[in-house]
Amino acid sequence: MADPSGRRPRHSVCVTLCQYMLRCPDRAPRQCEWVTYREFKDAAPFVGAFARHFSGRLPALKSACAAIGGRLPEAEDFSCDFFQVFEALPRIPLLMLFNDADERFLPGVPFCLSGGRSSFWQWRDGFLPTT
Template identity: 45%
Template sequence: MQKSEAFDRIIADYLQQIAGLDLVRRADRLGIAVEGRQAVIPFFGFDHRVTPEGVVGPGGRPASHAVSVILFKYLLLCPDAAPTGEEWVTYKDFKDAAPFVEGFLNTAERPVAKDFAGRSGELESACRRLGGRQAALGMTADLVVRFAALPKVPLALVFNDLDADFPAACTLLFQRSAQGYLDMECLAMCAMVMARWLRHHAADPPPWESGVGLL
């Protein structure tokens, strides 16, 4: 089976599951809007629409496979009550993260550190374009930015630029409650997509306007 065919089957299966959901009952718990049969979900500051036919991103372009899966799972895993745990933790601190930690490092934290070494000002600008805002969070670093990856899933980027003694380093943090909204694979995918979008948002125009394919 071709990769694209496998992806199409995965999306079709999710759409079938989504069709049976009561979106209105999930709206307040997930911080989303419902318009008819569509769920409007902000993802890193950009509205995406989950429709019976698929996920539509900014500019009316179809969302990528990764983004579509994240949004489907956000709807499907909606908790009955708000999860607790506002403390910030690293990805590896989550109980079920172990199988995905190396991939998380290789597709999210390490690429951001590499892409923006010596370019902290450009990183700050790219973060703003994804809705990121500087936040103290009780941490000392060259740049600390908080994002709303999803309405109930904040993500923090902690960046220290290179200097004479150390290379650039990036750490991504989630609130512990994030594990109540998404599984570990999807949390890692959120970070992966963010890293890719930051790279492209460091230049104008945004990737979906320039025709650049997104994860």
């Protein structure tokens, strides 16, 4: 595996892509139920850093999301400041829900995978499937 420049990706990226090729079902589920990263074993530590980076910078977050192909999910609405869906890999939608900090709460960014996909991800080496 190599990127367009010929550089080998990090080990965690290689593991993620191999898991995807070996375990991803052929078809996406018809019903989409979102499962947060916090529900995955060993995944919770990754959520806070992203939220802190974009706290108070909603326009920057919107620009970053647009630059990497974020879009609004079909027929869904969420109660948060901003949300987008990304195609992490084919048939693997990734949902980002962003709540900015205010006088009572710290910023929060739950990331969610389609529930039908959660069963084949195995979290290892401290990475997310989107790295």
